[in-house]
Amino acid sequence: MDVRHFEDRLRARRHELEGRLDRIEHDFEQPRNPDDDDRALERNNDEVLDSLGLQGEQELRAIGAALDRIAAGSFGRCTRCGATITAARLEAVPYTPFCEACARELEDG
Numbered sequence: 001m002d003v004r005h006f007e008d009r010l011r012a013r014r015h016e017l018e019g020r021l022d023r024i025e026h027d028f029e030q031p032r033n034p035d036d037d038d039r040a041l042e043r044n045n046d047e048v049l050d051s052l053g054l055q056g057e058q059e060l061r062a063i064g065a066a067l068d069r070i071a072a073g074s075f076g077r078c079t080r081c082g083a084t085i086t087a088a089r090l091e092a093v094p095y096t097p098f099c100e101a102c103a104r105e106l107e108d109g
Helices: 003-028 036-072 087-092 100-108
Strands: none
Touching: 003 036
């Protein structure tokens, strides 16, 4: 398995997410419109941005953990059972810590 390929993808995604989170934070810092209708729309937008920010932060943590596994030499192995994570699964979700079987068990249970 080409770990360098995944490391490059993870670092690029981390950079993209950090930029997106910076833009979200910048949007929250902008002055709000005094008009009631516009404020209601801004509140709705803030809720969406907040949700996106939380998802981005969770993904950043998962990416950080995956980069730590690369550094430790354990990337590509399930953190739960030790089995090899398939290349197809890593291509889809390069920061996944679980093989397909363990992920399925965790989702079901």
